[in-house]
Amino acid sequence: MKMSQGVEWAVHTLLALAWVDDGKPVPTARLAASHELPPAYLNKQLQSLVKAGLLESLPGARGGFRLARRAGDITLMDVVTAIEGPAPAFQCTEIRRRGMGASAPDSCFRTACAVNASMQRAELAWRQALAAQTLEDVRAEADRHAPAMAGVARQAYGRE
Amino acid sequence: MKMSQGVEWAVHTLLALAWVDDGKPVPTARLAASHELPPAYLNKQLQSLVKAGLLESLPGARGGFRLARRAGDITLMDVVTAIEGPAPAFQCTEIRRRGMGASAPDSCFRTACAVNASMQRAELAWRQALAAQTLEDVRAEADRHAPAMAGVARQAYGRE
DNA sequence: GTGCGAATACTCGGATACCGCGTGTCCGAGTAAGTGAGG
DNA sequence: CCTCACTTACTCGGACACGCGGTATCCGAGTATTCGCAC
Numbered sequence: 001m002k003m004s005q006g007v008e009w010a011v012h013t014l015l016a017l018a019w020v021d022d023g024k025p026v027p028t029a030r031l032a033a034s035h036e037l038p039p040a041y042l043n044k045q046l047q048s049l050v051k052a053g054l055l056e057s058l059p060g061a062r063g064g065f066r067l068a069r070r071a072g073d074i075t076l077m078d079v080v081t082a083i084e085g086p087a088p089a090f091q092c093t094e095i096r097r098r099g100m101g102a103s104a105p106d107s108c109f110r111t112a113c114a115v116n117a118s119m120q121r122a123e124l125a126w127r128q129a130l131a132a133q134t135l136e137d138v139r140a141e142a143d144r145h146a147p148a149m150a151g152v153a154r155q156a157y158g159r160e
Numbered sequence: 161m162k163m164s165q166g167v168e169w170a171v172h173t174l175l176a177l178a179w180v181d182d183g184k185p186v187p188t189a190r191l192a193a194s195h196e197l198p199p200a201y202l203n204k205q206l207q208s209l210v211k212a213g214l215l216e217s218l219p220g221a222r223g224g225f226r227l228a229r230r231a232g233d234i235t236l237m238d239v240v241t242a243i244e245g246p247a248p249a250f251q252c253t254e255i256r257r258r259g260m261g262a263s264a265p266d267s268c269f270r271t272a273c274a275v276n277a278s279m280q281r282a283e284l285a286w287r288q289a290l291a292a293q294t295l296e297d298v299r300a301e302a303d304r305h306a307p308a309m310a311g312v313a314r315q316a317y318g319r320e
Numbered sequence: 321g322t323g324c325g326a327a328t329a330c331t332c333g334g335a336t337a338c339c340g341c342g343t344g345t346c347c348g349a350g351t352a353a354g355t356g357a358g359g
Numbered sequence: 360c361c362t363c364a365c366t367t368a369c370t371c372g373g374a375c376a377c378g379c380g381g382t383a384t385c386c387g388a389g390t391a392t393t394c395g396c397a398c
Binding site: 162164165166198200201204218219220221222223 | 381382383384385388389390391392393
């Protein structure tokens with residue numbers, strides 16, 4: 001039950017791009033340097049964000065990545081799904097049917113597995129909590145506690 | 161972000177033990193056979209449940225495992241924590257301090273990382289949803305939809 | 321018949337291999353910018 | 360001076376190794392049962 005490291009990188013990178021805000025793309029090398037991350041691996045993660053429609057990539061010289069939507073339209077759920085994939089954390093393998101379950105009447109399996117249902121309810125709460133928080137919200141909280149960071153980010157990307 | 165298979169095994173095994181209910185222990189071999197699971201590996205998982213105080217183990221002949229508490233006092237959160245460990249799924253590595261963060265004033269880092277805070281909020285919702293559901297609740301839901309399973313379980317363990 | 325002791329069979333518990341997936345890296349395809357010559 | 364084609368340098372994108380944690384297994388320590396024997 002460990003979340004991929006890429007999620008943390010992705011959110012921080014998206015946050016930095018939200019701080020820059022202008023339409024100009026930022027190349028992987030700068031994004032990686034701004035958090036001391038391995039550039040090639042960060043690039044791999046960013047490609048997942050492009051496929052998910054969170055980032056736009058511009059090839060060629062002066063290319064790079066920029067937000068594909070407004071920060072308010074990107075939820076943390078979007079980011080987690082983009083990196084981790086859409087599969088639920090708890091995967092029911094229907095072991096209730098195996099072993100002693102094989103000798104139980106079919107009527108026992110008309111409805112979904114109760115164990116799975118309980119776990120999915122909890123997971124739904126998690127997903128809803130993630131979907132309720134946008135990148136804009138995260139930015140607002142960061143700006144409230146550390147208003148200097150937005151300027152630091154813009155400076156790191158040569159914007160001012 | 162994939163949960164260990166052992167969680168599913170643990171919940172189903174605890175549920176089966178809740179159906180048996182009498183104080184007599186059930187050995188690993190029977191518990192494994194009742195769901196067609198590898199006995200040795202299931203044993204490993206059950207040991208985690210013993211350490212967490214959810215199960216009692218009785219060594220020697222006619223030994224085995226039995227619930228250490230009432231089913232109503234065992235939450236799904238307890239089970240997940242026992243198998244997966246207490247570490248949070250999202251682990252903040254404070255990458256905000258690295259790279260461009262190093263040139264930011266210390267005042268930026270007085271409060272917790274906003275990214276981490278958001279992820280932890282979502283995770284808390286998940287944990288609360290897990291803690292709100294007890295093994296007794298799962299059993300009640302299973303009995304409602306498949307009332308025959310309790311008897312099947314008792315029979316599988318030679319209880320009647 | 322009864323009590324005792326040793327042999328026995330069964331169980332948990334931790335130590336030991338295996339393997340898939342996340343982690344990390346590299347190089348090639350493609351594009352925009354820059355440059356120089358020609359009109 | 361302006362236009363255009365070529366060169367150049369830079370960027371993304373996917374293909375290629377590595378390492379660690381979950382998966383799976385085995386064997387030894389310990390105990391209740393059981394059997395046999397002596398009284």
